[in-house]
Amino acid sequence: MSSATTPHSESPIQPFVESPRSVPSLGELYAMTSEPDHRVVIRGVDWAFYEQLVDSIPEGANLHVDYDGKDLEIMSLSPIHDVVKKTLARFVELTAEELEIPCIGLGQTTWKRPEIARGLEADDCYYFALEKLAAADEAIVRWSKDVAEYPNPDLAIEFDISPSKIDRPAIYAALRVAEVWRFDGELKRIVIERLSEDGTYQAVDESQFLPVHSDEVGRWVLEEDRRAGSAWARRLRAWARAELVPRRPR
Numbered sequence: 001m002s003s004a005t006t007p008h009s010e011s012p013i014q015p016f017v018e019s020p021r022s023v024p025s026l027g028e029l030y031a032m033t034s035e036p037d038h039r040v041v042i043r044g045v046d047w048a049f050y051e052q053l054v055d056s057i058p059e060g061a062n063l064h065v066d067y068d069g070k071d072l073e074i075m076s077l078s079p080i081h082d083v084v085k086k087t088l089a090r091f092v093e094l095t096a097e098e099l100e101i102p103c104i105g106l107g108q109t110t111w112k113r114p115e116i117a118r119g120l121e122a123d124d125c126y127y128f129a130l131e132k133l134a135a136a137d138e139a140i141v142r143w144s145k146d147v148a149e150y151p152n153p154d155l156a157i158e159f160d161i162s163p164s165k166i167d168r169p170a171i172y173a174a175l176r177v178a179e180v181w182r183f184d185g186e187l188k189r190i191v192i193e194r195l196s197e198d199g200t201y202q203a204v205d206e207s208q209f210l211p212v213h214s215d216e217v218g219r220w221v222l223e224e225d226r227r228a229g230s231a232w233a234r235r236l237r238a239w240a241r242a243e244l245v246p247r248r249p250r
Contacts, residue, residue, distance in 0.1 A: 023053045029063060029074060036078035037161040043071050047117045054110060054119065065110075066120040068167045069174075078161070081123075084183060085159045088190070088221050089124040092155070092181075094233055095210055098240040099248055103128050103209075104136050111175060112147060118174045125153035125177075128209045154178050155209055161185035173199045179208060181217065190218040211247035 024032065032040045050067040057063055064075045089105065096103045104127045112119040127133050132151045139149040152175040158168075160182060172180055173195060180193045180201060192214045193201035206213050220239075226232050 023049060023056060026057065026061065029057070030076070033063060033074055033076040036076050037081055038075065039162060039165050040074045041071055041165045042074070045070075045072050047114060050119060051112060051114070054112065064121050066164075066166060066168060066171060067118060068171050069117050071166045073164060073166045073168075081159050081161060084221065085123045085157060087226055088157050088159070088181065088183065088217070090233065091217060091220055091236065092124075092126060092157070092210065094236050095212065095240045095244060098237050099210065099244055101128070101210065101248075102130075102133055104133055104140075106136070106150065106153060109147060109150070109153075111152065113152075113175065116174045118171045120168065120171045120175075122153065122156040123159045124157040126155045126209075127151070128154045152176055155207075156180045158182040159185075169193075169201050170199075173201070181207075183221075188222070190214055190221060192217070211244050 045067075047067075050065070050072055053072070054065050057065065062077055064073075064077065066073045092103070093105060106125050106127070108121050108123065109125060110119065110121045111125075127136050132154060135149075135151050139146075142149075144150075154177065156172060156177050156179075158180055162185060169180075176195070178195050182191045182193060183189075184191050191203050192205070192207055194204045194208065196202050204214075220236055224232060224235070
């Protein structure tokens with residue numbers, strides 16, 4: 001790594017990097033994030049730096065990059081990160097399907113928003129609002145690859161094995177993402193957080209998009225036997241029909 005991008009650690013696990021003069025190469029990024037699920041922060045960078053860095057990372061590079069308007073966070077993902085994240089995403093999709101609640105998932109889309117100088121990559125994200133579903137459908141029909149043509153998501157999934165070192169909630173708030181389902185790696189539980197009028201996220205018991213409680217989500221994602229994925233899905237569908245359909249407003 002060049003002297004312009006040499007990290008100097010705040011601790012052996014959570015390094016912080018002074019703003020370099022040039023954007024790190026892909027090889028330098030891999031060297032900086034060699035320990036999966038641990039976060040590297042580059043302090044004091046502008047939007048142009050963030051955009052250039054994100055655009056330089058190829059598809060499938062397994063690097064998350066988020067920018068809160070001042071600081072930039074980079075992390076490589078571990079296998080357990082993807083396993084639990086995908087299980088949580090399947091929970092959303094299967095329960096929505098059983099309840100006949102329309103939703104569209106945009107996966108790990110990078111939400112670059114220059115108008116607010118913020119950007120992040122959610123672990124997964126979804127539309128539920130009818131106007132957003134319609135706008136996304138139109139963009140998909142056009143086969144648009146331009147993120148500017150897609151509205152910000154309603155629901156985001158976050159898998160936090162280690163706590164973020166930048167203000168990620170403020171990024172979601174600036175994007176006006178109404179709800180975040182977050183795996184808290186320290187407490188080993190699923191937390192549902194809702195955006196409040198003051199622009200902060202507050203933990204709530206039940207989702208506004210699906211009639212499920214946070215402890216129910218946690219049970220299916222973290223406690224139920226997931227080794228036979230198809231059997232897990234069948235049990236989840238049966239539970240949704242029996243328990244959730246009666247809760248859905250008519």
